[in-house]
Amino acid sequence: MWQWFLTLGAPRNFYTLSGRYMPWLAGITVVLLGIGLVWGLALTPPDYQMGENYRIAYIHVPMATLAMGCYAMMACFSAGYLIWKIKIADMIAKSCAPIGASVTAVALVTGSLWGIPTWGTWWIWDARLTSTLIMLFLYGGIIALRGAFDSIDSGARACAVLSLVGVVNLPIIKYSVDWWNTLHQGASNLSLSDRAANPPEVWLPAFFVGFGILGFFLIALILRTRNEILVRERRSQWVKDLINGSGQEEVNNA
Amino acid sequence: MPEFQFQSFSEFLAMGGHALYVWASYAFFAAVIAFNLIQPAMAKRKIIRQHKALLRREAARLENQEN
Numbered sequence: 001m002w003q004w005f006l007t008l009g010a011p012r013n014f015y016t017l018s019g020r021y022m023p024w025l026a027g028i029t030v031v032l033l034g035i036g037l038v039w040g041l042a043l044t045p046p047d048y049q050m051g052e053n054y055r056i057a058y059i060h061v062p063m064a065t066l067a068m069g070c071y072a073m074m075a076c077f078s079a080g081y082l083i084w085k086i087k088i089a090d091m092i093a094k095s096c097a098p099i100g101a102s103v104t105a106v107a108l109v110t111g112s113l114w115g116i117p118t119w120g121t122w123w124i125w126d127a128r129l130t131s132t133l134i135m136l137f138l139y140g141g142i143i144a145l146r147g148a149f150d151s152i153d154s155g156a157r158a159c160a161v162l163s164l165v166g167v168v169n170l171p172i173i174k175y176s177v178d179w180w181n182t183l184h185q186g187a188s189n190l191s192l193s194d195r196a197a198n199p200p201e202v203w204l205p206a207f208f209v210g211f212g213i214l215g216f217f218l219i220a221l222i223l224r225t226r227n228e229i230l231v232r233e234r235r236s237q238w239v240k241d242l243i244n245g246s247g248q249e250e251v252n253n254a
Numbered sequence: 255m256p257e258f259q260f261q262s263f264s265e266f267l268a269m270g271g272h273a274l275y276v277w278a279s280y281a282f283f284a285a286v287i288a289f290n291l292i293q294p295a296m297a298k299r300k301i302i303r304q305h306k307a308l309l310r311r312e313a314a315r316l317e318n319q320e321n
Contacts, residue, residue, distance in 0.1 A: 041280070042266060043256035052270035056279045063283065102286045110279040117275055201256065216287055223294035230301050234308075243305040 009088050011229045012238050018222045025222075029215030036208030044205055056114045062210040064107035064132070066217055068170055070100035071135060074142075075167045078160035088225070090156040091232065093163065094146060095224035099217065101139035108132060111184075119183060127176035128184035131169055138166040152232070 007013050040058030047054040074096035080089035111129070112122040123129065142159050149155030172179075177186040188198050233239045260266040269276040 037280075039256060041276075042258055042260065045259055046270065051272065053272040053275060055269070055276055059279060059283045099290055102290060106283050106286050109282050113275040113279045117272060216290070220290040220294070223291065223298070227294055227298050227301055230298070230305070234305055239305070240309060243302060244309060 009086055011088055011091075011233050012236075014088055015226055015229050018226060022219070022222065025215055025219055029212055029219060031212075032208050032215060033212030036205050036210075036212050039205035040209060044201055050118055053114065053117055056110050058206055058209050060107060060110040060114060061206060062213045063103050063110065065210070066213055067100060067104040067107050067132070067135065068173060070096050070103060070217065071138070071163075071166070071170060074100060075163045078163040081156060082160045082164075087232070088229075090160070091225050091228040092221065093160065094156070094228060095221050097139055097142045097146070097159075099220050099224070101136060101143065103217075104132065104136045104139060108136065124183050126182040126184055127180040128173065128182045131173040131176050134169055135166070135173065138162075138169065142166075 008017060036058065041055055044055075046052050074093045077089040077093040077096070080086050081093060108129075111132075115124075116122050142162055145162055146155045146159050149158065176182060177184055188203075230239060230242075258266075267273060267277075
């Protein structure tokens with residue numbers, strides 16, 4: 001297992017293996033998202049208070065979860081880069097930032113669109129919303145910081161440190177609804193009972209969407225990381241071969 | 255078994271009067287998903303084009319040195 005990870009850590013192996021499994025990942029993702037979105041939009045009964053409007057939850061909740069998960073992942077790879085100087089860890093961390101920023105934006109915008117009819121406002125400076133906005137700024141700051149360095153290594157180190165400092169925000173987002181009296185609701189209790197507030201017919205579609213969105217995230221992350229590998233390894237022979245016709249199939253398929 | 259929760263397709267589109275909020279949310283979601291897939295795909299084509307040009311220039315330089 002460990003050996004397998006080490007093999008994958010070599011940029012060339014990452015590039016080859018990710019290209020091989022990409023069609024499978026894409027297929028599973030499309031199926032999961034298709035089932036989950038149709039189910040959540042059309043087949044799940046409306047909420048007894050919010051009516052049809054709560055269907056926004058099926059994208060708002062998984063995207064907000066992914067926004068935090070993506071940050072945690074970026075921080076882990078940043079730590080991996082700082083401690084062990086693994087090149088690919090930095091490439092993955094760099095790829096996380098723009099995806100995380102856009103996913104956070106979706107969580108905020110869908111939350112606002114949900115808030116207009118249910119709360120009567122699209123924005124309020126409550127702890128959950130404010131800490132999530134700070135996460136968006138952290139992502140933006142990390143992207144900007146990377147662009148401010150000419151040297152790849154200096155930029156990587158600075159971004160890794162900033163990513164790790166920003167981790168402090170994650171528990172604040174997670175527990176903001178418990179620690180403060182927020183307008184944002186707390187975590188929902190999911191229950192297997194049919195008579196519970198959230199029976200399986202409500203949260204099961206969210207599971208499909210959630211795993212589908214996870215698949216999307218992995219695809220987007222792999223695509224960006226592969227580009228990063230091509231740029232940083234352009235001096236190595238295997239990339240030259242890949243570009244120069246001999247690996248023409250690879251280039252076309254990927 | 256889950257059933258279609260709306261009387262008609264137009265009612266489905268209306269989302270009980272919340273069409274604007276629900277569909278705007280899903281549209282923005284779809285746009286961000288598409289952006290995150292299309293942008294790296296376009297970047298990759300650009301990277302390969304630039305690499306190819308670079309390799310061609312290097313090959314031409316080598317040929318000049320040999321002559």
